[in-house]
Amino acid sequence: MNYSTAFLATASAAFLQMFGLPATAAGESLLIENVTLVSPELPQPLGNRHVLVREGRIETVSERPIAAPSGVRRLDGSGKFLTPGLTDAHVHLSDAIGLPFASGNPEFEALEKEYFVQQPRSYLYFGVTQVLDTANRPDRVAFFASQPRAPDTYRCGAAPVVDGYPLVFVDKAIRHQVFSDYIFEPANAREHPMPDGANPAEHTPEAVVERIATSGAICVKISLEDGFGEQNDWPVMSAETLRRVRDATKKRGLFLAVHANALDMQRRAVEADVDLLLHGIWNWNELNEQQGVPHAVSDHLRNVRHRKIGYQATLRVLPGVTDLLDTTLLDDPVYRKVVPPRLLAWYHTEPAQWFKRLVYGPNPDAASMLAADRDANSRWATSERGKRALRHLYELGQPLLLGSDTPSAPTYGNQPGYDTFKEMKMMADLGIPLSAILAAGTINNARQLGMEKDYGTIAKGKVANLLLLDANPLSSIDAWTRIDRVILRGEPIERESLAAD
Numbered sequence: 001m002n003y004s005t006a007f008l009a010t011a012s013a014a015f016l017q018m019f020g021l022p023a024t025a026a027g028e029s030l031l032i033e034n035v036t037l038v039s040p041e042l043p044q045p046l047g048n049r050h051v052l053v054r055e056g057r058i059e060t061v062s063e064r065p066i067a068a069p070s071g072v073r074r075l076d077g078s079g080k081f082l083t084p085g086l087t088d089a090h091v092h093l094s095d096a097i098g099l100p101f102a103s104g105n106p107e108f109e110a111l112e113k114e115y116f117v118q119q120p121r122s123y124l125y126f127g128v129t130q131v132l133d134t135a136n137r138p139d140r141v142a143f144f145a146s147q148p149r150a151p152d153t154y155r156c157g158a159a160p161v162v163d164g165y166p167l168v169f170v171d172k173a174i175r176h177q178v179f180s181d182y183i184f185e186p187a188n189a190r191e192h193p194m195p196d197g198a199n200p201a202e203h204t205p206e207a208v209v210e211r212i213a214t215s216g217a218i219c220v221k222i223s224l225e226d227g228f229g230e231q232n233d234w235p236v237m238s239a240e241t242l243r244r245v246r247d248a249t250k251k252r253g254l255f256l257a258v259h260a261n262a263l264d265m266q267r268r269a270v271e272a273d274v275d276l277l278l279h280g281i282w283n284w285n286e287l288n289e290q291q292g293v294p295h296a297v298s299d300h301l302r303n304v305r306h307r308k309i310g311y312q313a314t315l316r317v318l319p320g321v322t323d324l325l326d327t328t329l330l331d332d333p334v335y336r337k338v339v340p341p342r343l344l345a346w347y348h349t350e351p352a353q354w355f356k357r358l359v360y361g362p363n364p365d366a367a368s369m370l371a372a373d374r375d376a377n378s379r380w381a382t383s384e385r386g387k388r389a390l391r392h393l394y395e396l397g398q399p400l401l402l403g404s405d406t407p408s409a410p411t412y413g414n415q416p417g418y419d420t421f422k423e424m425k426m427m428a429d430l431g432i433p434l435s436a437i438l439a440a441g442t443i444n445n446a447r448q449l450g451m452e453k454d455y456g457t458i459a460k461g462k463v464a465n466l467l468l469l470d471a472n473p474l475s476s477i478d479a480w481t482r483i484d485r486v487i488l489r490g491e492p493i494e495r496e497s498l499a500a501d
């Protein structure tokens with residue numbers, strides 16, 4: 001996070017007001033003719049369909065040609081596939097990827113601004129027409145949503161405990177201003193008292209959830225994270241406080257999303273009957289060295305399934321960091337499409353390697369580190385454990401969700417939109433059927449967010465956020481990169497017009 005006041009000044013009150021509301025309808029009518037529908041509720045694609053869109057919503061889906069109303073824009077769908085637009089239900093729109101925290105440096109501020117202008121376009125470039133931001137910078141989320149072409153934008157309000165994750169990464173002097181909806185945890189009062197001058201009555205679970213609800217958020221995000229890896233000294237919320245948060249969110253009709261990726265922490269979340277786990281389970285605590293999926297992890301995943309708790313695997317979190325070791329990463333031609341040219345040039349510089357140095361030290365032995373990460377039998381194979389868990393959960397019949405957690409860290413290995421696709425590709429590489437991946441990115445996410453009325457399938461009345469593809473996404477995962485047009489609230493946009501170059 002980078003706190004440049006110059007940038008914040010550009011996110012005006014008007015933007016804040018529209019925040020949480022869908023973008024204005026384009027108003028134009030659109031007729032898509034002779035197209036093949038690929039939608040998650042259909043057992044197979046339906047050829048030669050005709051779709052009429054009016055005022056940003058689907059009005060008719062028909063087997064028969066539709067007489068074109070006057071002034072309608074027509075799009076020939078012959079040989080093409082029409083899908084619902086994708087929802088990435090775990091993004092962080094506030095972070096200009098790869099730039100150092102709290103820089104206050106004019107060069108960085110300029111790069112940051114270019115990043116924020118391109119960011120919504122990069123999501124659209126990869127067919128992401130809805131996003132859920134799970135952090136706590138409403139001003140920046142509002143800036144994103146206010147761009148001329150941006151996905152429909154929703155957010156959770158973050159409610160960390162005093163000094164807890166993710167505040168541990170923010171300077172102590174400002175952390176409780178940045179995450180102002182923090183919760184006071186009486187059980188931690190001795191080591192983590194209320195910040196000076198703050199009123200405890202404003203930081204009870206009920207007061208915080210109330211503020212978040214009033215701010216227009218659709219969910220509350222809490223973190224059950226006592227430290228990465230084997231670390232366990234960050235303060236977390238007690239079971240009693242968690243119960244109160246749970247009750248308060250139910251009362252206000254918000255869903256409760258939880259950051260947790262370790263077995264002990266995810267168990268607490270499941271016991272509290274939360275709605276959504278924002279990460280897959282890749283820290284199996286003392287069971288890390290076991291092969292396959294240990295019984296305890298399997299039992300936990302059965303509980304997740306049984307209680308119908310949403311589970312985002314976020315497979316890209318760890319590769320997003322290890323990708324920094326790949327010296328060819330920035331030569332990937334797709335980077336030119338999603339990263340503004342000056343920022344991409346900066347990624348090549350020495351100062352841009354700050355996070356890589358922080359994680360791996362000054363002279364990392366990239367080859368052996370990458371090999372260890374990819375070795376399924378290594379205790380360091382965090383990513384591998386996350387994959388095994390997802391595969392297992394899929395076999396238990398869990399409806400999968402799509403959430404890329406872009407960026408999960410200040411790593412330029414995660415990029416908006418591109419990482420959403422990479423998340424889907426990792427699922428496909430695991431042997432998850434393409435139909436389950438389609439459902440994850442469309443109807444399952446829509447249901448999880450309580451937005452089935454608006455999104456998730458190609459049906460009358462839904463928001464006309466659609467993708468016209470040159471290939472069938474049920475035949476190849478790469479079809480999701482073969483986007484002819486992104487249709488945003490009925491407005492067809494040529495993919496290349498969204499590219500950063």
Ligand SMILES: [Zn+2]
Nearest residue numbers: 090134405408
């Ligand atoms: Zn996240």
